[in-house]
Amino acid sequence: MTELQHPELNNQHEANLIPDPGDHFLSSSAQQRSTTFTRDSLDSYIIKAMEGWQIPGVAVAVVKDGKVVFMKGYGVKEAGKAENVDTNTLFMIGSNTKAFTATALAQLQAEGLLQLNDPVRKYLPDFTLHDPGLPSTPLSGTC
Helix, strand or coil, rough: HHHHCCHHCCCCCCCCCCCCCCHHHCCHHHHHHHHHHHHHHHHHHHHHHHHCCCCEEEEEEEECCCCEEEEEEEECCCCCCCCCCCCCCCCCCCCCCHHHHHHHHHHHHHHHCCCCCCHHHHHHCCCCCCCCCHHEEEEECCC
């Protein structure tokens, strides 16, 4: 199914693609072509992923060097409905927070700021659970 055959993907909100200031060595027309190519490539990738995963809508933001360089909503908020996704659409995050927490802990260990085998109370001394043995569980056992 192509983009034109997929009515839920035709309701895309326009992207805000900010040119990279590091591209100052390019002419303005070359910068525009580069920006257009990047936007079109990203659009194509996202649309194909949405079709493949049967996702009715998604909001995408790309952050580079701490700055948002791309924001766009694709598709609809709910399959079969007409309300479009935009850059301000809120989605339920579900169990993704577990993966975010595990990734953050792994990054902190890689930076030498904590050890996953340390007890939770080493970092959160007031941490308590119903089972008094659990706060002594290593961080690696919490995810």
